[in-house]
Amino acid sequence: MTEIGHNVSLSERARRIRRNALRMGEVQGQGYIAQALGVADVLAVSYFHATNYRPQDPEWEGRDRFLLSIGHYAIALYAALIEAKIIPEDELGTYGMDDSRLPMSGMAAYTPGMEITGGSLGHGLGIAVGMSLALKRKGSKSFVYNLFSDGELDEGSTWEAAMSAGSYKLDNLIGIVDVNQMQADGPSLGVMNFEPLVPKFEAFGWFVQRVDGNDVDALVKAFDAARHHEGAQPRMIICDTKMAKGVPFLEARERNHFLRVEPHEWAEALKIIDAGAVA
Amino acid sequence: MRRSKYIRPEHLLNNGDRPRLTTSAMIASIAGPDQPTKPAPFGHTLAALADRDPRIVGLSADLAKYTDLHIFRAAHPDRFYQMGMAEQLLMMAAAGMAREGFQPWVTTYAVFASRRAYDFICLAIAEEMLDVKIVCALPGLTTGYGPSHQATEDIAMFRGMPNLTIIDPCDAHEIEQAVPAIVAHKGPVYMRLLRGNVPLVLDEYGYEFELGKAKLIRDGRDTLIISSGLMTMRALEAAKELQKDGVDAAVLHVPTIKPLDEATILAECRRGGRLVVVAENHTVIGGLGEAVAATLMRSDVRPAAFRQIALPDQFLEAGALPTLHDQYGFSTGKVVSAIKGWLDE
Numbered sequence: 001m002t003e004i005g006h007n008v009s010l011s012e013r014a015r016r017i018r019r020n021a022l023r024m025g026e027v028q029g030q031g032y033i034a035q036a037l038g039v040a041d042v043l044a045v046s047y048f049h050a051t052n053y054r055p056q057d058p059e060w061e062g063r064d065r066f067l068l069s070i071g072h073y074a075i076a077l078y079a080a081l082i083e084a085k086i087i088p089e090d091e092l093g094t095y096g097m098d099d100s101r102l103p104m105s106g107m108a109a110y111t112p113g114m115e116i117t118g119g120s121l122g123h124g125l126g127i128a129v130g131m132s133l134a135l136k137r138k139g140s141k142s143f144v145y146n147l148f149s150d151g152e153l154d155e156g157s158t159w160e161a162a163m164s165a166g167s168y169k170l171d172n173l174i175g176i177v178d179v180n181q182m183q184a185d186g187p188s189l190g191v192m193n194f195e196p197l198v199p200k201f202e203a204f205g206w207f208v209q210r211v212d213g214n215d216v217d218a219l220v221k222a223f224d225a226a227r228h229h230e231g232a233q234p235r236m237i238i239c240d241t242k243m244a245k246g247v248p249f250l251e252a253r254e255r256n257h258f259l260r261v262e263p264h265e266w267a268e269a270l271k272i273i274d275a276g277a278v279a
Numbered sequence: 280m281r282r283s284k285y286i287r288p289e290h291l292l293n294n295g296d297r298p299r300l301t302t303s304a305m306i307a308s309i310a311g312p313d314q315p316t317k318p319a320p321f322g323h324t325l326a327a328l329a330d331r332d333p334r335i336v337g338l339s340a341d342l343a344k345y346t347d348l349h350i351f352r353a354a355h356p357d358r359f360y361q362m363g364m365a366e367q368l369l370m371m372a373a374a375g376m377a378r379e380g381f382q383p384w385v386t387t388y389a390v391f392a393s394r395r396a397y398d399f400i401c402l403a404i405a406e407e408m409l410d411v412k413i414v415c416a417l418p419g420l421t422t423g424y425g426p427s428h429q430a431t432e433d434i435a436m437f438r439g440m441p442n443l444t445i446i447d448p449c450d451a452h453e454i455e456q457a458v459p460a461i462v463a464h465k466g467p468v469y470m471r472l473l474r475g476n477v478p479l480v481l482d483e484y485g486y487e488f489e490l491g492k493a494k495l496i497r498d499g500r501d502t503l504i505i506s507s508g509l510m511t512m513r514a515l516e517a518a519k520e521l522q523k524d525g526v527d528a529a530v531l532h533v534p535t536i537k538p539l540d541e542a543t544i545l546a547e548c549r550r551g552g553r554l555v556v557v558a559e560n561h562t563v564i565g566g567l568g569e570a571v572a573a574t575l576m577r578s579d580v581r582p583a584a585f586r587q588i589a590l591p592d593q594f595l596e597a598g599a600l601p602t603l604h605d606q607y608g609f610s611t612g613k614v615v616s617a618i619k620g621w622l623d624e
Contacts, residue, residue, distance in 0.1 A: 123399065
């Protein structure tokens with residue numbers, strides 16, 4: 001675990017990540033805000049409990065690799081990278097602007113801490129397989145985390161990667177799938193029924209846990225179990241999350257894959273998030 | 280035009296008086312009966328280079344044996360990764376390994392790399408300028424198995440991909456020189472592979488491969504044949520035949536399709552009023568021929584005439600390779616007669 005700010009609770013980290021994401025959303029007036037709010041707890045536990053990294057040296061060889069397969073979740077990862085002090089907070093206002101280091105879809109060449117170019121969905125897990133094989137070849141003890149979405153479970157390439165990770169017994173690979181039940185065309189299970197997920201990944205040779213992805217304590221336990229599991233197998237944490245978690249009036253919106261938020265609503269959302277702040 | 284599948288081939292059933300060729304193995308040799316060859320030049324060269332370069336790893340999608348990568352696998356078993364029959368995964372995993380400092384050499388058939396894995400090569404590898412080398416067998420018309428295995432449009436597809444270097448070698452001599460040059464080149468490369476017993480052609484011309492360079496292999500006053508891959512072998516054979524009839528043919532070999540050596544191509548096309556013929560093992564659309572044509576147009580260079588020897592914009596037929604090469608104009612005899620016809624126009 002990285003050496004920054006042990007005195008700040010993970011819930012507070014998650015709250016700040018939500019806050020950063022809302023402020024970036026306000027720059028554009030719209031975007032993948034619901035996903036960012038939903039996955040904030042997962043990112044808080046990832047960056048402030050589970051992974052090793054050096055904020056001043058994002059390419060430090062000893063770091064754990066955290067791959068964002070879902071390019072449009074970039075707003076969420078930027079929010080976490082800002083909180084982790086890998087990206088300076090004052091760049092937050094440049095989100096999506098020309099010449100910004102924070103483009104709308106995450107790309108490795110643009111942003112410190114962004115390990116891969118996501119966005120063509122279904123790439124992350126396979127790249128993670130290659131990195132896990134490579135780290136083993138180098139004798140590295142680092143983990144490779146790949147955060148992907150339930151929509152990416154529709155992609156055949158995800159399952160090619162899942163099968164190979166089991167076959168190669170990649171015990172340094174931790175998959176995190178954000179099951180927020182929302183895709184571009186509507187609720188995920190209506191787009192394609194990918195359930196039952198636990199036995200599917202188990203059948204592919206993975207050590208699988210399914211947790212409430214908005215329960216920080218449950219996430220901590222799951223990440224610890226994933227890292228310390230003794231079986232020679234890859235590890236999958238299936239995180240059931242709620243879109244727009246933490247801002248009830250946005251949670252209530254039926255179609256929130258790409259949220260349009262009225263100008264006055266940003267302040268309202270920030271007020272709700274700030275109400276949960278630790279003094 | 281394909282025959283109807285409901286018409287029986289009576290001429291084959293009624294004991295025709297001449298023997299007919301059969302499709303035989305997946306990868307038919309392109310070597311002539313008396314032609315010198317070398318076995319598996321790619322596999323042997325890569326295995327030897329890997330002795331000195333620990334970055335090199337090999338990956339295949341259940342086709343190591345058919346891409347000569349089994350030679351590498353036998354020499355360096357712990358550096359070979361079997362990715363299963365999953366070309367998307369093959370490219371993603373290679374991208375991941377390249378990110379960690381290795382130089383992955385991945386092999387499959389050209390149809391699968393281009394048609395099935397394009398997005399993964401494009402976004403996971405090329406956009407990131409990762410040092411992945413993609414080496415693919417069965418380029419163009421080098422198998423009689425039909426469109427499922429004939430990569431007739433791979434160059435057209437890959438030319439559209441930024442950052443990607445494209446190599447179409449002619450023979451074993453060139454493959455042995457191209458592989459170390461590709462190791463030394465930083466960035467993604469797509470190489471069309473000739474595998475098995477590969478003809479030796481260019482050694483007798485004192486040829487040396489240089490990445491990005493077109494080389495004039497023989498000079499001639501009447502026509503300039505610009506070619507790549509196995510069609511350079513056919514062009515050189517055709518030039519010898521044409522010489523007997525007093526036709527003086529030059530052959531400019533262009534193994535690097537991208538980036539194209541435009542300076543050399545323009546310089547050669549500016550010389551004298553020669554017929555320019557581009558010969559390529561690829562569809563007439565989007566390959567070397569159209570790349571050369573566009574280069575000439577952009578520089579206002581007008582040869583006496585410009586013609587293409589290339590595959591038609593069709594899904595090709597199945598059959599024996601010599602039959603198909605003759606049918607589609609790739610045999611030496613067909614190249615000779617096409618050029619004579621154009622010179623007489």
